[in-house]
Structures are given as structure tokens and as C-alpha cells.
Amino acid sequence: xxxxxxxxxxxxxxxxxxxxxxxxTTRPNPSVGCVLVQDSIIIGEGYHQVAGQGHAEVNALAxxxxxxxxxxxxxxxxxxxxxxxxxxxxxxxxxxxxxxxxRVVIAVKDANPQVADNGIAMLQDAGIQVEVxxxxxxxxxxxxxxxxxxxxxxxxxxxxxxxxxxxxxxxxNGVSKWITGxxxxxxxxxxxxxxxxxxxxxxxxxxxxxxxxxxxEELGSLKSSLSxxxxxxxxxxxxxxxxxxxxDFMLFSIETPILLVSTCGYSDAVQALFPNHVSLLQxxxxxxxxxxxxxxxxxxxxxxxxxxxxxxxxLSGSFIEHNLVDELVLYQAPKLLxxxxxxxxxxxxxxxMDQIPKIVLKxxxxxxxxxxxxxxxx
Amino acid sequence: xxxxxxxxxxxxxxxxxxxxxxxxTTRPNPSVGCVLVQDSIIIGEGYHQVAGQGHAEVNALAxxxxxxxxxxxxxxxxxxxxxxxxxxxxxxxxxxxxxxxxRVVIAVKDANPQVADNGIAMLQDAGIQVEVxxxxxxxxxxxxxxxxxxxxxxxxxxxxxxxxxxxxxxxxNGVSKWITGxxxxxxxxxxxxxxxxxxxxxxxxxxxxxxxxxxxEELGSLKSSLSxxxxxxxxxxxxxxxxxxxxDFMLFSIETPILLVSTCGYSDAVQALFPNHVSLLQxxxxxxxxxxxxxxxxxxxxxxxxxxxxxxxxLSGSFIEHNLVDELVLYQAPKLLxxxxxxxxxxxxxxxMDQIPKIVLKxxxxxxxxxxxxxxxx
Numbered sequence: 001x002x003x004x005x006x007x008x009x010x011x012x013x014x015x016x017x018x019x020x021x022x023x024x025t026t027r028p029n030p031s032v033g034c035v036l037v038q039d040s041i042i043i044g045e046g047y048h049q050v051a052g053q054g055h056a057e058v059n060a061l062a063x064x065x066x067x068x069x070x071x072x073x074x075x076x077x078x079x080x081x082x083x084x085x086x087x088x089x090x091x092x093x094x095x096x097x098x099x100x101x102x103r104v105v106i107a108v109k110d111a112n113p114q115v116a117d118n119g120i121a122m123l124q125d126a127g128i129q130v131e132v133x134x135x136x137x138x139x140x141x142x143x144x145x146x147x148x149x150x151x152x153x154x155x156x157x158x159x160x161x162x163x164x165x166x167x168x169x170x171x172x173n174g175v176s177k178w179i180t181g182x183x184x185x186x187x188x189x190x191x192x193x194x195x196x197x198x199x200x201x202x203x204x205x206x207x208x209x210x211x212x213x214x215x216x217e218e219l220g221s222l223k224s225s226l227s228x229x230x231x232x233x234x235x236x237x238x239x240x241x242x243x244x245x246x247x248d249f250m251l252f253s254i255e256t257p258i259l260l261v262s263t264c265g266y267s268d269a270v271q272a273l274f275p276n277h278v279s280l281l282q283x284x285x286x287x288x289x290x291x292x293x294x295x296x297x298x299x300x301x302x303x304x305x306x307x308x309x310x311x312x313x314x315l316s317g318s319f320i321e322h323n324l325v326d327e328l329v330l331y332q333a334p335k336l337l338x339x340x341x342x343x344x345x346x347x348x349x350x351x352x353m354d355q356i357p358k359i360v361l362k363x364x365x366x367x368x369x370x371x372x373x374x375x376x377x378x
Numbered sequence: 379x380x381x382x383x384x385x386x387x388x389x390x391x392x393x394x395x396x397x398x399x400x401x402x403t404t405r406p407n408p409s410v411g412c413v414l415v416q417d418s419i420i421i422g423e424g425y426h427q428v429a430g431q432g433h434a435e436v437n438a439l440a441x442x443x444x445x446x447x448x449x450x451x452x453x454x455x456x457x458x459x460x461x462x463x464x465x466x467x468x469x470x471x472x473x474x475x476x477x478x479x480x481r482v483v484i485a486v487k488d489a490n491p492q493v494a495d496n497g498i499a500m501l502q503d504a505g506i507q508v509e510v511x512x513x514x515x516x517x518x519x520x521x522x523x524x525x526x527x528x529x530x531x532x533x534x535x536x537x538x539x540x541x542x543x544x545x546x547x548x549x550x551n552g553v554s555k556w557i558t559g560x561x562x563x564x565x566x567x568x569x570x571x572x573x574x575x576x577x578x579x580x581x582x583x584x585x586x587x588x589x590x591x592x593x594x595e596e597l598g599s600l601k602s603s604l605s606x607x608x609x610x611x612x613x614x615x616x617x618x619x620x621x622x623x624x625x626d627f628m629l630f631s632i633e634t635p636i637l638l639v640s641t642c643g644y645s646d647a648v649q650a651l652f653p654n655h656v657s658l659l660q661x662x663x664x665x666x667x668x669x670x671x672x673x674x675x676x677x678x679x680x681x682x683x684x685x686x687x688x689x690x691x692x693l694s695g696s697f698i699e700h701n702l703v704d705e706l707v708l709y710q711a712p713k714l715l716x717x718x719x720x721x722x723x724x725x726x727x728x729x730x731m732d733q734i735p736k737i738v739l740k741x742x743x744x745x746x747x748x749x750x751x752x753x754x755x756x
Contacts, residue, residue: 165708165751167545172727313717320714330543334739334753336698338725339691343544347716350549353556361712364749371742371749373543375712 004105004134011035011042011077012107012134018047018056019079019142024222025050025230027196028305030146034060035077036069036101043069050230057082057092061099071099079139081110081132084118093122103129107139111150145196145305148326154297156306157324159316160191161344162331168341169313174207183368184331186220188310191329193219193226196304197235197259199296201315202244209250212236212310235259235304239291239315247273261291293322317346320357320377328359328375331367382483382512389413389420389455390485390513396425396434397457397520402600403428403608405574406683408524412438413455414447414479421447428608435460435470439477449477457517459488459510462496471500481507485517489528523574523683526704532675534684535702537694538569539722540709546719547691552585561746562709564598566688569707571597571604574682575613575637577674579693580622587628590614590688613637613682617669617693625651639669671700695724698735698755706737706753709745 004012018033026032026048034056036044044067046059054062057078064071082092082104096104104123109132110116123130140147145156162180163169170176178185192198193214200212213236216228233256238245243262247270251258258278260266263285271280281299286292300307308329309319319325330344350356363374382390396411404410404426412434414422422445424437432440435456442449460470460482474482482501487510488494501508518525523534540558541547548554556563570576571592578590591614594606611634616623621640625648629636636656638644641663649658659677664670678685686707687697697703708722728734741752 163544165545165710166541166722166725167543171729171731173729175730177731317717332543334737334751336723336725336735336737338728338734339695339721339723340725340727343717345544345714345717347544347714347718349718350716351551352549352553356716357714359712359714361747364744366742369739373712 004131007040008077008105008134011037011075012079012105012139014042014045015077015079016107016135016138016142018045019139021225022048023142024193024226025232027051027232028146028149028303030080030143032056032078032080034079036060036064036071036074037077038069038071038074043067043071043074052088055083055089055092058089058095061095071101073100073102075103075105076101077105077134079107079142081106081108081116082119082123083110084115084122091119091122093119096123097126097128101128103131105134106130106132107134108132108136111143111147113151143305144326149301149305152301154301155196155304156326157297157309157319158191158195158306158327158329159309159319159325160188160329160331161316162188162333163344164333164335164337164341166336166338166341167344168337169344170342171337172340172342174342179333179335179337180331180370181333181368183220184333184370184372186218187367187372188331189214189218190220190222191308192234193222193231195234195306195308197237197300197307199237199239199307199309199311199315201311202238202240203312203314204310205238205245205249205251211250211254213254213256233257234308237261237296237300237307239296239311241285241290243267243270246270247275252278261296263289263291290318293319293324297324313343313346316344320345321348323377325377327362328373328377330373330375332371332373334369334371382509385418386455386483386512389415389453390457390483390517392420392423393455393457394485394513394516394520396423397517399603400426401520402571402604403610405429405610406524406527406681408458408521410434410456410458412457414438414442414449414452415455416447416449416452421445421449421452430466433461433467433470436467436473439473449479451478451480453481453483454479455483455512457485457520459484459486459494460497460501461488462493462500469497469500471497474501475504475506479506481509483512484508484510485512486510486514489521489525491529521683522704527679527683530679532679533574533682534704535675535687535697536569536573536684536705536707537687537697537703538566538707538709539694540566540711541722542711542713542715542719544714544716544719545722546715547722548720549715550718550720552720557711557713557715558709558748559711559746561598562711562748562750564596565745565750566709567592567596568598568600569686570612571600571609573612573684573686575615575678575685577615577617577685577687577689577693579689580616580618580620581690581692582688583616583623583627583629589628589632591632591634611635612686615639615674615678615685617674617689619663619668621645621648624648625653630656639674641667641669668696671697671702675702691721691724694722698723699726701755703755705740706751706755708751708753710749710751712747
């Protein structure tokens with residue numbers, strides 16, 4: 001086990017801070033930060049901003065060059081193992097080798113077992129000292145989705161629920177405006193903006209006719225660090241097993257990508273009216289005649305690091321019942337909607353306490369008048 | 379509006395701290411603290427410990443005398459207006475007059491409108507300077523029950539619920555052991571110990587056969603400041619509209635007072651087997667054939683400052699629906715019991731958001747793995 005100095009930790013902390021700047025914009029790439037240090041002084045900083053553009057290491061090297069600093073013998077702190085392959089950009093490991101740095105400190109290895117250690121080996125073969133594992137947990141949380149997708153091919157799945165103290169998402173007649181307050185609703189907008197895709201069910205579309213996009217003006221504090229043009233809209237995925245949707249719902253009027261997932265095809269007449277930003281996916285039905293969620297997630301895993309499920313109790317409950325959920329985010333309003341209200345999650349009729357879902361509290365904080373809980377599911 | 383010095387505030391703060399020591403033992407009297415100050419030095423302290431024994435002022439004066447301090451010209455800080463009547467002890471106002479204090483600072487006036495200002499007038503008539511209102515809100519919270527009872531004749535009513543994130547108190551088959559963790563269950567024991575009475579319904583007795591007493595060994599941190607002999611058991615009140623209970627339930631085996639409340643009498647044969655610590659109360663049925671809660675609370679208000687309702691969803695919900703609840707204490711466990719579980723509160727089928735109960739968050743904190751919310755109802 002390598003031991004790191006306080007200075008090393010400070011520098012990696014800064015690299016993580018830089019990586020965080022890319023949280024809303026790098027997908028499907030990971031958010032990565034890099035700090036270059038010469039004689040205990042930072043000579044260059046960089047982070048990955050947008051997929052297809054410079055990686056963190058390249059940007060940090062460019063920053064050092066721009067300031068006229070030599071990188072020969074420097075130490076590079078990187079939040080993720082430098083890549084070793086030629087993609088849209090040349091390998092970052094090569095960049096560091098060419099810059100003649102002496103030491104590279106890495107927070108976490110590449111998540112893809114097929115490529116992990118390759119970047120490290122490339123650096124070591126060039127005689128560079130490599131140390132791995134500094135602030136690994138902190139660096140991991142920046143890229144939970146990317147890491148999971150690289151390992152499993154599936155996106156990180158978050159189920160979002162807004163409910164009352166007594167676990168209801170609406171009155172019995174469906175009225176739900178507003179359970180949570182404006183601060184929580186802004187927080188949901190920021191959550192959407194971080195995710196590659198948003199999944200909902202056709203029932204939600206028919207009942208509420210939502211647009212399901214991210215509204216820039218509702219991003220609150222995020223607006224100071226994210227410009228309107230940098231905002232990336234999540235893919236809007238609607239599970240419509242029986243192909244009931246038609247082009248006259250609100251979500252179609254917003255020109256960002258939509259994926260309609262059904263178990264049967266839409267009629268030609270209906271399809272003809274869908275706008276160009278709509279894609280169709282037909283998947284196998286499960287035994288209940290619904291879209292098979294495993295197949296859906298495998299499909300989305302080809303391009304999405306993370307998806308957020310904002311759906312009714314049945315679909316959200318189904319993701320949990322099928323053990324497909326990584327995180328449950330609950331916005332809890334200090335209200336009582338009453339026993340006749342709608343339950344937040346349709347789950348099995350458990351017969352003993354050892355059957356209930358295993359959830360672990362990861363974060364709890366006040367968001368305006370409401371409380372936001374983040375639970376990990378295992 | 380009188381303005382108080384920082385020193386005054388510190389002294390009243392100390393008096394409140396003293397008053398708090400009586401929280402578990404003074405009922406049905408209020409918890410009161412008193413500090414005597416001469417030349418900016420505390421010369422005596424006292425608090426009311428047990429009903430029938432010395433009041434705070436008397437104890438503080440005795441403390442000063444014991445230490446050989448003169449109280450002539452001193453300032454007395456009292457958390458509640460000194461009493462002006464002869465009860466089990468002589469009026470405290472008279473005690474302060476006889477001690478020749480020069481100034482009395484009072485946090486809050488007596489809650490009983492019939493006697494409020496009498497103690498103050500008695501002091502002023504004796505030429506003592508009286509100032510009222512220092513740390514009034516803090517002092518009030520010590521005696522919410524006493525204050526309400528003095529004003530309205532009704533006890534302070536707290537509904538306690540332990541539920542999951544999705545608002546369930548048990549699985550559909552009734553299994554509820556354990557939703558909350560040991561720390562929350564200890565906290566409930568301390569809450570019971572602070573209350574004059576505990577109300578439950580016959581269904582809870584039949585389903586769970588609880589003893590409903592306070593178990594000293596489960597009082598946790600409170601044990602260091604409360605001896606086993608000082609612990610006062612709450613009156614156990616069971617609402618048994620149809621007089622279904624018999625003497626073979628667990629609660630009868632514990633020899634602290636029980637009040638059985640029915641709308642019809644128990645048969646002679648059943649009554650004959652009830653132990654001596656059981657009292658019976660027969661009250662009018664409401665339109666649903668159940669015990670009229672208003673009548674019950676008026677009866678309990680004769681001797682109880684505060685009652686805690688630990689009952690099923692129907693009875694707890696009924697207290698809320700009838701606007702009889704001052705506070706809702708929710709222990710929320712980080713668990714999902716599922717949509718088929720039992721709802722925490724049976725409430726009306728509300729048709730719009732303006733019909734739901736008005737609740738205001740007063741306190742929120744972690745208790746072990748669980749969260750304890752305290753809401754005020756209005």
C-alpha cells in the first residue's frame with residue numbers, strides 16, 4: 001500500500017475539484033481532472049470538458065506550456081488512469097511520457113477490466129514512477145455511471161421519488177402539485193442535467209403530459225457555472241409497451257432526443273407524425289407483457305453512463321423489484337397526504353423483514369423545506 | 379418592552395437549565411428553575427423536583443441560606459411567575475418578599491389566566507422591581523403541557539409514529555419488529571417517561587400484547603440523571619369502546635396505573651378479575667360508536683399535562699382528524715416496507731392540497747440509524 005503525503009492529498013483534492021467541473025458536460029466520457037506540479041508548485045491544471053475535446057492531462061500540459069513552464073521531472077496528479085489507446089484523441093499516457101514527467105499519481109484505475117493497467121504499464125515502461133489509490137473513493141463518486149458501464153455494460157440507475165412523510169406521491173385523485181417545494185424541484189432539474197437519460201412510463205405521460213426536459217432557468221445555483229449552450233439534455237426514454245403514444249403530447253414539442261420503447265410496433269400512421277428527434281425501440285416483452293427492463297438497460301448502456309427513473313409507483317417499483325437500481329433519491333416533503341393517497345413504490349407484499357429491499361443511507365440533507373435522502377441499493 | 383442585559387440572559391439561561399432537571403419528575407406541576415444573584419455572583423440555585431415538595435424559589439432561597447448568603451437586595455431569576463396562592467406549599471412570591479430581594483426577573487407569566495399577574499402584583503406591592511419576558515420562548519417549551527392545561531383544561535397531545543420511508547408501520551401481515559433501531563426505541567422510552575399518560579387502542583393490545591410501561595434499563599443516557607425510584611410511570615390509557623379486554627393481557631401484570639375507557643360497562647365477571655391498579659371510565663360514544671376523544675381529553679386534563687398517543691393508524695389518525703393533536707413525533711426508519719404494508723395514519727381521502735393537515739417542522743435529528751421529526755399541528 002503506497003502512502004501519500006499531505007501535499008499529494010492536497011494536489012489530488014484539487015484535481016478532483018477540477019474534474020467536478022465536467023460533471024454536467026463530459027458524458028459519455030468520465031469527468032477527469034489533472035494537476036501538474038514542479039518543485040511543490042502547480043504549473044498546470046486541466047479537466048475534461050466535453051467528449052471529443054482534450055482530456056484532462058492534455059489540457060493540463062497545454063496549460064503548463066502556455067505559461068512557459070517545463071514539465072520535465074514534474075509530478076502529474078490525475079483522478080483517473082490515463083488512457084492508453086487512440087480514440088478521438090491520442091493516448092494521454094503518451095502525452096505524459098512525451099512531456100517527460102517523472103511521477104504520476106492516479107486516484108483510480110480505469111474501470112474497464114480490459115484496459116485497466118494498460119495506461120499504468122505504458123507509463124512505467126517509459127520509466128515513470130506511478131502510484132495509484134490516492135482519494136480513490138472520492139474520485140470514484142465522480143464517475144459512478146461511467147465506472148459501472150465500463151464494468152458491466154449497464155448504466156447506473158437512479159430512481160427518483162418525491163413523496164410525503166406518509167409515503168404518498170399524490171392524493172387519490174392524482175393531485176400532486178406541489179408536494180415538494182421550489183428548491184427540491186430545482187434540485188431535480190440539476191439531477192436531470194447530470195444524467196444521460198431519463199426514463200418514464202407512458203402512464204405518466206398520459207396523466208401529466210410533462211415535457212421532461214431540463215429547463216435552464218430552473219437550474220438555480222448551477223447557472224453560474226454552466227452556460228445555456230453547455231447544457232446537455234438527457235435522452236427522454238418513454239416505456240410504452242402497447243405503443244399507445246401519439247405525437248400530440250407535450251414532450252414531442254421539445255426538440256431534444258426521445259426514445260419510445262414498446263413491445264410492439266407503432267402503426268404507420270402514428271409513426272409518420274412523430275417528429276425527427278424521436279427514435280423507436282422495440283424490445284421483448286417480459287412475462288407481464290411489459291418492456292423487459294434488463295434488455296432496455298443493456299441497450300441504453302451502449303451510450304448512457306447513468307439514467308434516472310422518474311416514473312409512477314409501478315415502473316419505479318419494478319426497477320427495484322428486478323434489482324436494477326443503484327440509487328434511490330427520495331425528496332421527502334413535510335406533509336401528510338393521508339392513507340388514501342397514492343403509494344410511492346409498488347413493491348411485493350413482503351412477509352418478513354428479511355425480504356424488504358436492502359438500502360443504505362448515503363446522504364441526507366435539507367433542500368428548502370424538504371429533505372433529500374440518497375440511498376444505495378444492493 | 380423591557381430590555382435585558384447579557385448577564386440577565388446568562389442567569390435566566392442557567393435557571394432554565396435547572397428547570398430542565400425536573401422535566402421527568404415534577405408533573406403535574408410545571409418544571410421551574412430559580413437563580414439568586416447578589417453583586418453579579420450566584421448565591422443560590424434551586425429547581426422544582428417533585429410535586430408536593432419545595433418550589434424552585436424556595437429551594438434557591440434555602441440554598442443561599444445554607445451557604446450563609448444574605449438575600450437582601452438580591453435579584454431572583456425565575457423561569458415561571460412565582461405562585462401567589464397557598465397550596466401544598468406557601469406562595470413563592472411571599473418567600474421572595476420575606477427574603478427581601480430587590481428585583482425579580484421572570485421568563486413567562488403563569489399560564490392560567492385566572493392567576494396570571496397575581497404573583498407579579500404581590501411582588502410589586504411589596505416594592506420589588508419585576509421584569510417579565512426574558513427567554514420566554516425557551517422557558518415555555520419546558521412546560522408546553524402544563525401551560526396548555528392551565529389555559530384550556532386539556533392536556534398537550536403528542537402522536538408518536540414509527541414508520542418506514544414509504545410511510546408503513548408494519549408489513550401487511552402485521553410484522554413490525556423492528557422497523558426502527560435500538561436508539562429510536564430508547565428515545566421512545568424517554569418520551570414515555572416525560573408524559574403523564576400514554577394512550578393506545580384495544581386493537582394494539584390484542585395484536586401486540588404490549589406492557590406499555592417505561593423500562594428503566596432502556597432509558598439510555600437518561601439513567602445518569604434519573605434514579606430508578608424517581609422514574610414516574612405514565613398512566614396507561616386503553617380505549618376499549620366495546621369493553622373487549624380481559625385481565626389476561628400483559629399490561630395488567632405491571633403494577634402501575636391503567637385506565638380502561640369504554641362506551642359500555644365491563645361485565646361483573648371481567649371486572650372482578652382486573653387488578654387494583656386498573657380504573658374504569660365509561661364515556662359517551664361518538665357517531666362511529668367509538669370513545670369520544672374530546673370527552674376523554676377533558677377527563678385526562680384534570681390531572682395530566684401531556685399525553686402521548688402510541689396507537690394504530692385508525693386511532694392516531696382519528697386524533698389528527700379531530701384537530702386534537704399538538705405535536706406529531708415521527709421516527710422514520712431508512713427502510714422500504716412496500717406498498718402492501720400498513721399505512722401509518724388513517725386519514726380522510728383528501729381531494730385537494732388545501733385539505734391536508736397543516737403541519738410545521740419543529741425539530742429534525744438523527745436518532746441512531748433513524749430520523750426523528752417533530753411537527754407542530756395547528
